[in-house]
Amino acid sequence: MDPITNPYAPGAGTPPPELAGRDELLRMVSIATQRVRAGRQAKSVLMIGLRGVGKTVLLDRMREDAETVGLQTLRVEAPEGRSLPAILAPQLRQALLRLSRSEQARDLGRRALRALAGFAKALKLKYEDIEVGIDYEPEPGLADNGDLEHDLQALLEAAGRAAQAAGTALILFVDELQYVEEEQLASLITALHRCAQRQVPVMLVGAGLPQLPGRMGRAKSYAERLFDFPFVGPLDPDAARAALEVPAQELEVMYEPAAIDLILQATECYPYFLQEWGKHAWDTASASPITQRDVETASIEATAALDESFFRVRFDRLTPSEKRYLRAMAELGRGPHRSGDIANALERKVTALGPTRNQLISKGMIWSPSHGDTAFTVPMFDAFMRRIMPGEDWRLS
Ligand SMILES: Nc1ncnc2c1ncn2[C@@H]1O[C@H](COP(=O)(O)OP(=O)(O)OP(=O)(O)O)[C@@H](O)[C@H]1O
């Protein structure tokens, strides 16, 4: 059928035509953010899930919902290798400038901008990547200690007070939180804790890979009590069906039930894969309804497309020894696997492989569901590894 009208949207952070199966989570976050504005207790929320389950599109939707009801928001993504203060500062400045435009929040908004100026100046030595426009001179003693833990607390508190004066709350949306250094994560946790204790309306809605709760716990032992960690997984079968059928129905295209069943089976209801299969099934079919035959053909193309994009971008960032480690894991199946079994497959000692394993964890490729266990963070990565490194060559060298 016409590829121009194809409704499906595979891609990192690309909003799906139908955001299926996430209503409960959206509602939970909407209630929590509005409770914070009302001066009520609510935990910050960190969505945890594997690659491609829809964390980023959820964050974006939650942010839109928050803005619709008049909450003040900022949205950042923690990239590998940049500091948290550096990514927060410019977005915080924008939010504070917006807040300062309201009559009631003008003075506290300016005070928070002074706090930001002090913060940026004092921390610039340690975090050289901080670049932010300065609108007001710093106020001596306000968020300018040069110590992140202290200064972030003072800054978020000042920002939250400004939001409060404007009758709103400040909601921080942060993606890829697992990449934030533990020490910076600890400062963020402390700052949020302090705001909660003082009933300052600041809240975090974050997303990250499954290693995040463990990192948070190591950064601050009380973190687990301070946050909700909803798990974002594959869709349930009804939601997966809706993700495929609703966008097609809007264009008067139907699926044969067997065609849908085959897609659910091939994708295991993982959102990214559903979009990829939907897209190729649509392009393959010559007319409605989309048949099981169409899906069989489309499966080959969808797999090839994933191999060239979703899986490939991850594979290309790996060193040769990291590739061998993942290939050995793949040989054992989908996992999780014991470190000892992986080492055996490579005919190496567990300790000798420790550094490679740690690099893979910090790159976000694998995580440890429990002590000594290792699992992929990308669904179906085992099958990809066997396709991209076929045969036995990986055992050599
Ligand atoms: N609830 C949903 N229903 C249908 N499709 C969805 C849903 N959620 C996400 N998708 C689709 O899945 C794909 C991946 O979404 P997204 O990039 O938000 O995942 P992610 O969890 O952030 O992945 P990563 O960890 O790689 O950043 C996108 O193409 C998106 O349109």
Ligand SMILES: [Mg+2]
């Ligand atoms: Mg994402």
